Amino acid sequence: MTPHQQNRTAARPGTGFVESLSEIGEDELSRLHTGRSFYVSRPWLRAVERLRSPDVAYVTHRDADSVLDGVLPLYRQRPSASSPYDAFGTFLQHAGGFRAADWSPSLLVGQSSAYSNEFLTAPTPDAQAVLQEMLHAADDKRREWGMSALAALYLNESGVRQISGIEGMSASLVCDVECEIDITFDSWEAYTRSLGKKRGWLVRREARLFQEAGYRVSGQRLSELLDTSNDLFTKLQQKYGDNTSQEERAHYLRVLADETDDHSRLFVMRCGDDVLGVCLTFLWQDTMYVRQLGLDYERLAGVGEYFNLAIYEPIRHAIEHGFTRVHFGRSVYDGKMFRGAAARPLLGACWSAAAGPPDTLPAFQDWNADRAKSATSGDRSLIMAAFGSGQT
Structure with a gap:
């Protein structure tokens, strides 16, 4: 029996937690990478783990045969006025009507850097159910760590599709836009x-x-x-x-x-x-x-x-x-779009233990609707006005 087979035999079906990706076999994780962004790949996540330790953990999910079919990175967010991953400080407080204590600090799920977030689930009919179970497990970790909210920020098109329909985690917050060009x-x-x-x-x-x-x-x-x-x-x-x-x-x-x-x-x-x-x-x-x-x-x-x-x-x-594609990320929207890149919205989903969903507040609805209109307009001037020019 190989070490990999031994690990699979020892692993139990359902959700679990590990503190490092080194506890997950590379061949197991590679099954979840197919078609996913580099910014949720094992090499990138390993780098982030080393840079963010000890504020990192992972929810794992295994099917009835103990085969790994989901991994959800968790990152403890430290409140910061300058952090683009502070859901309250960067977004919600600008909409108005939110209490900091209800939303900060938050537990980030999926990604905490690079602004291209999606979820590592196997391409099976049960993928959304697997993600939902992992998010419930993440909420257990949120309580254990004494944090106010969960946040999945800068979700790309794939990430939005994955989370769509999961109760309480609708991707309604417009975080930014990213630029890509199809070759x-x-x-x-x-x-x-x-x-x-x-x-x-x-x-x-x-x-x-x-x-x-x-x-x-x-x-x-x-x-x-x-x-x-x-x-x-x-x-x-x-x-x-x-x-x-x-x-x-x-x-x-x-x-x-x-x-x-x-x-x-x-x-x-x-x-x-x-x-x-x-x-x-x-x-x-x-x-x-x-x-x-x-x-x-x-x-x-x-x-x-x-x-x-x-x-x-x-x-x-x-x-x-x-x-077949070049991903240019955020910033310099005008210059990238002028040279052929398409701007695509990056959305976010937030859930608070003490407050209702953000999109139930009228002030948020108005603020967010303006950002959504700009993000989906394809108009360079509107995108620049809403999200800033970044570097030029």
Whole structure:
């Protein structure tokens, strides 16, 4: 009997808890990954676990034969005025009519970073029932940890479908939008033609000026350029008000390299021998995920380096290597949509032990309806006004 078979024999049907993904076999978990975002994959969740420990646990679910058919990550949320994962501080208090004590702190389920949340359940007819059982178990952990609410934030289209119909957890809160582009073209030229005459001309011009400035882009793994990446990420983040220290970011990048390096592709922008920009992406199944950009702004030629490195190079790579989608995430909505990306709503579901569902309050309904209208409009100006421009 193999160790894996022994573990399966020892495991009991129904829900349980583990404190680390190391307690779950890789082959067991891989069954739940198919068709899911990289940001709920084992490599990414392992990195988050190391960064968030000890505020992490997992609900597991096994079928009648003790086969793993669900895993639900749980993250203890620490109230913070600056945290995008503070459901009350970031969203509910702006709608009005909510008491902080009813909603904060909250227990986050599914995901606590990267803004692309869905649930790890096996593709079976019982998947929604499995998710519902895991959410009930998560509520037990919420009480044990003395927290006021459950929250599943930044749910993508798949996550919204999964949670739809589960009592008390309807995904009504509009958290943000994410940008993605479907790779339906087989060449760079076909991509630029798909944008239309005016936008296609601008994109070709930016790409030409980039090349004429002497830039060249190559690919490496994150682990091969950690220190340089840290320097460049820090420079860009400081430009936009992020005061995370280089030491903190270095730790974060080392953990990412340890856990996700096999899926990383770092687009490295050089001029001569100097590295002036990096763009970290992850390759997962049929999708490329653009995660983070770093630029040495003071030394750039000013020829659209941001868009060349963070949009055009990933699109070229996706076309050449058979990826069907590039996920650009949040921020810079205007620039991404102008260059062909679609904006898709990211929703949230919240449940309080002491208060009714958010969408029963008229003030919330009005506030949220305005955000929903913008998020689904496809209008760059409305999305920018509602959700901010992010980095430009």
